[in-house]
Amino acid sequence: MSTLEIWLLAVSLAIDCFTVSVTSGIILRRIQWRTFLKMAFFFGFFQALMPLIGWFGASRFNHLIESYDHWIAFALLAFLGIRMIREHFKDSEECSFDPTSLKVILTMAVATSIDALAVGISFAFTGFNSIGQLFSPLIIIGIASFVLSIVGNLIGIFFGKRFNLRMELFGGLVLIGIGVKILVEHLFL
Template identity: 80%
Template structure:
């Protein structure tokens, strides 16, 4: 796999992280570096970890992983999306969906990285025979996810302030949409 293909793969895997980060930035409405860096770190970490796990498990468990990975991603994203939509209809004092909570960040990071697990499985069948050969793709995937997540959070802040958006409804629909996209790609593809 060439460097250009690796970069394209890394960016395409990071798009879901970017989208979720934009939504979180819009919800938060102000810069919270600790939250944004934590989110970017976990998004990058899980996006890099999942292909490694997929690659390691491909020879033993690929048939099991491929059968359920899309359902797991859909379930996690739908659950979080529904929670966000419910938050939209609550008074501002009653809000409990909080993208600053570590539990929420980790759940989002895992849910958005399920596709990367499938990529890792494909690595095992496309010539990546040694762990050393995976180093460049894993670093590229992790860095792209980190950078796009951080950029997405800042872009979300800009749009949230500029247009005074309350985006829980939109964000919830986006998360559910990402889950449906993952589900459809695996069921129809």
């Protein structure tokens, strides 16, 4: 793979992180650098870690991982999405979906990085024979997810303030939509 192809792959993997970050920024409504950096770190970390895990497991566990990874991603994203939709219908004082919560951030990071596991499996079959060869692609994937996560949060805050949006319903539908997309891609494509 060329460097350009790796960057394109990295940006493609980071789109889910970007979308979830936009939604989180809209919900937060103000800049919270600590939260943004924590979210970006975990998104980047898991996006880089999952291909490594996929690459390691490709020769031994390919048939096990491939058969249900899409269901795990769908379940995690649907769970978060349904939770956000429920929050939309509560009074704003009752809302408990908290994108600053470490548990929520970790769940979103894992759910949005499941696709990267499949990328790692494909790395094993496309000429990446050592960890040394994987180092550059993994760093690029992590950086792309980190940067797009921060940009997504900032864009979300801008639109949240500008249009006074309460986006739990939209965000929940987006998360469920991402989960359905992953499921459909794995089941039908």
